[in-house]
Amino acid sequence: MSLPSRVKLVDVGPRDGLQNEKAAVPAAVKIELVHRLQDAGLREIEVTSFVSPKWVPQMADNAEVMAGVQRKAGVRYSVLTPNMQGFEAALKSHPDEIVVFGAASEAFSQRNINCSIAESIERFRPVVAAALANGIRVRGAMSCTVGCPYEGDVAPERVDMLAGLMQDIGVQHIGVADTIGVGTPIKVRRAMEATLKHYDIDDVSGHFHDTYGQALANTLISLEMGVWQFDTSVAGLGGCPYAKGATGNVASEDVVYMLHGMGIETGIDLDSLIDAGKFISDVLKRDPQSRVAKAMLSKRQG
Numbered sequence: 001m002s003l004p005s006r007v008k009l010v011d012v013g014p015r016d017g018l019q020n021e022k023a024a025v026p027a028a029v030k031i032e033l034v035h036r037l038q039d040a041g042l043r044e045i046e047v048t049s050f051v052s053p054k055w056v057p058q059m060a061d062n063a064e065v066m067a068g069v070q071r072k073a074g075v076r077y078s079v080l081t082p083n084m085q086g087f088e089a090a091l092k093s094h095p096d097e098i099v100v101f102g103a104a105s106e107a108f109s110q111r112n113i114n115c116s117i118a119e120s121i122e123r124f125r126p127v128v129a130a131a132l133a134n135g136i137r138v139r140g141a142m143s144c145t146v147g148c149p150y151e152g153d154v155a156p157e158r159v160d161m162l163a164g165l166m167q168d169i170g171v172q173h174i175g176v177a178d179t180i181g182v183g184t185p186i187k188v189r190r191a192m193e194a195t196l197k198h199y200d201i202d203d204v205s206g207h208f209h210d211t212y213g214q215a216l217a218n219t220l221i222s223l224e225m226g227v228w229q230f231d232t233s234v235a236g237l238g239g240c241p242y243a244k245g246a247t248g249n250v251a252s253e254d255v256v257y258m259l260h261g262m263g264i265e266t267g268i269d270l271d272s273l274i275d276a277g278k279f280i281s282d283v284l285k286r287d288p289q290s291r292v293a294k295a296m297l298s299k300r301q302g
């Protein structure tokens with residue numbers, strides 16, 4: 001078993017996490033969260049999404065949040081763009097990377113972005129071309145790679161097909177998402193293997209929601225395959241408004257603790273990350289959804 005010696009985490013909390021909050025979170029709080037994450041050592045942060053405010057009102061302050069972030073050298077700021085309208089709006093905010101997001105399940109594609117998988121690829125095609133022409137990196141997210149809230153189990157062949165389509169239109173990096181956290185390690189390995197038919201190991205990341213408590217195990221099996229990039233969410237924030245019952249991404253704190261405990265570097269300071277998670281959890285009036293944060297916060301109180 002050979003594990004990567006260094007792992008890159010993308011904190012998606014400000015986007016994936018806060019897109020799902022019922023109570024409005026002020027832009028100033030989102031900006032402060034991004035600042036705390038970059039100060040904790042995160043080198044990529046998914047800040048917001050340029051989607052329809054009718055669909056996801058939580059992200060309607062996208063431009064304001066992007067404008068308020070004091071950028072740090074060496075940090076990549078990414079945003080979601082589902083179509084040209086979103087890309088054109090995002091361009092004014094100068095993201096370093098945009099994310100097009102498709103699904104391996106037809107039903108989820110319809111519910112999430114109101115079109116079929118094939119139509120979504122046609123919408124992404126000009127977005128990818130425009131981003132690359134503007135020197136902006138392009139990541140693709142593949143939802144429901146192991147299970148779908150509407151269709152149930154998703155076969156690896158679906159992932160194979162979607163990853164191939166993403167590769168065809170020029171998506172540079174691909175994320176394998178377990179949107180509703182139903183995956184178990186062997187299923188996740190199969191979804192990764194299907195993706196690796198089209199992408200190099202250095203261009204693949206894992207994005208695991210932790211609804212069923214499997215995300216760390218799914219992270220570990222991916223690490224064993226050589227995957228070294230993961231999306232995680234500070235304080236375990238998150239979910240998807242179009243995936244009922246799905247909880248947050250695996251907590252960044254839990255993944256950092258596991259990796260550091262295995263001697264794998266992340267460049268992240270766990271204590272500062274826990275402070276960032278405590279900050280946003282206090283605003284949301286709840287405890288951080290990270291076992292590590294809970295344990296370490298109670299230890300701090302002695």
Ligand code: HMG
Nearest residue numbers: 050051052055082085086101112113114141143177179240
């Ligand atoms: P639509 O209704 O089919 O779009 O929505 P349309 O092109 O027909 O336009 C309808 C209206 O939306 C028009 O406004 C457009 O101007 C507006 P109206 O004339 O009615 O006033 N519109 C937009 N406004 C702002 N920004 C835009 C935009 N596009 C159209 N970009 C659309 C299609 C994709 C826009 C919609 O379905 C949508 O916004 N969906 C977003 C869903 C979403 O954000 N989901 C969560 C993120 S994905 C996720 O969490 C999964 C991930 O974490 C991985 C995983 O875990 O699986 C990434």
Ligand code: MG
Nearest residue numbers: 016177179239
């Ligand atoms: Mg997600």
